[in-house]
Amino acid sequence: MGKQITEMLKGTLEGIVLAILSEQPAYGYEITAGLRGMGFADIAEGTVYALLVRIELKGLVDVEKHPSEKGPPRKVYSINAQGQAYLEEFWRTWGFLAGRLEHLRGEGN
Amino acid sequence: MGKQITEMLKGTLEGIVLAILSEQPAYGYEITAGLRGMGFADIAEGTVYALLVRIELKGLVDVEKHPSEKGPPRKVYSINAQGQAYLEEFWRTWGFLAGRLEHLRGEGN
DNA sequence: GCGTCTACTCTGTGATACTATGTACCAGTA
């Protein structure tokens, strides 16, 4: 995929993670694994953790510590009302952009 | 639209401009006006010029100077073979990302 | 003990869009 996907993920990865969290709460390692499973093969772990810190600071998610059978305790993130609103805004923005691009692609065939 | 679109444009704006150029050659001012016309209302002029310099340095476009009836001469950009290849790669990457996101949006309804 | 998972954290770097400002050329107008 090269470097294009890296830049394209800016701004969208946040929405992707929030969308995942809107289905069910999850912790960092789990989210990274999920992203890789859905095709984002070379997402860096550090990227996801940094993103989680960011959306926590923005107040879009709630955090709970759960003990783990393996390794250090997990920080489980769940989306809150503000995060839901942000996610809806994200879908609107995405819809706009995707619409423009599909239109361009259609013309260029 | 807020700040979300700003980050989302990273990585896509380059493809958008190349797609525009693949229809017909154009110059900076014209491209900016076109983008605004298609809904990207607050694209900054400086952003477009910087992007054009970048894709020129990458060798994705050819440049010709044309005198203008008004103001300084226009730098008319046209996409070349390398740019076409880059654009096709862009559409593949975009298609992948859009597919994942549509899937996520479908689940979250 | 030693290696190997799992899970989280942190620092620094590079790419990119934006802000703000400046340059230059021309037409119309008072």
Place this chain on the structure above:
DNA sequence: TACTGGTACATAGTATCACAGAGTAGACGC
């Protein structure tokens, strides 16, 4: 002449964000 506004290009500085890379720490099997 002087001023205004539209056209056209350019650039220095800033913020954001994904990535690379390295590290910390607990639990398990050998």
